[in-house]
Amino acid sequence: MLIDSHMHVNYHNLGAEALVEEMDTFGIDKCWLLTWYLPPEQHVLRFAKGFDPLNFRTDGTHGGLTLPEILRTHRMFPGRFVPGYCPCPYEGNAADLFEAAWHYYGVRVCGEWSYRMLLDDPRALELFRRAGSLGAPVVLHLDVPYIPDKDGDLVYRETWYGGGADPLERTLKACPETIFIGHAPGFWRYISGDEATSHESYPSGPVTPSGRLHKLLDEYPNLWADLSAGSGLNAIRRDLEHGREFILKYADRILYGRDSAGNELQEFLGTLDLSQEVMEKIRWRNAARLVAVGEDVEG
DSSP states (O other): OEEEEESSBBBBOHHHHHHHHHHHHHOOOEEEOOOOOGGGOOGGGGGGGBBBBGGOTTSOOEEEEEEEHHHHHHHHHHTTEEEEEOOOSSSSSSHHHHHHHHHHHHBBBBBOOOOSBBOHHHHHHHHHHHHHHHTOEEEEOOOOEEEEOOHHHHEEEESSSBBBBHHHHHHHHHTTTTTTTEESSSHHHHSSSSTTOOOSSOOOOOSSSHHHHHHHHHHOOOOOEEHHHHHHHHHHHOOOOHHHHHHHTTGGGOOOOSSSSHHHHHHHTSSSSHHHHHHHIIIIIIHHHSSSSTTTOOO
């Protein structure tokens, strides 16, 4: 069994049929299919190439990846997908919108959260608490607003999401009943203690002690992580000894996920000499603890 806990459709040339063909090729039985909605004021010009052009708006912005695309793919291939959805916390009542999607369409994951606001904004917390009350995990895309340049001067980054480790910790405290799954460069940079001085979006080199991510995972059992995209894979691969120990220590809360085409992560995990028990946890058992494997609610 293999569950991909982080994937998109109509993204980087993978339509529904192409996505399922890839899943079959790589032995992926089921995947969580997540939205990646872009409000008009959070439009990113370079993102338009990766998403469905039908979501282009007449004002020149792009809507990203929306719920109707998720539901259409889910209905085309029954049993292969878990629908995910994350409404924007400052557009309408996001908590009610998510709950409606839970009942109407069988949405079982709140994700992908990727909005240019502090993660612990009260409007976001209301959404997270509602998701938690329904039993839905929340997938977070985090990116920090500032990264130092090579001279040590902080440089503002327009495409930041969530705000860093402090808002994440406040959110974990405020929503103890909600499972949060961390992802993206602004989450994984905290695996190393030198995050404040690293000038790379995807830091390289040995992991240094006192990475804040360890502290957060140790203190907050509602924090999980997925290994998707270049950020998760880079965080483990940049220091193989540390990466393997990290996986072994937190094996009960780490998920396999891709977030892009290809099979690089699965191939990499096969080189780490992990036990069958640990591999099964990462490949599917942990995801199945959060969303039942056999659950497939039709909308």
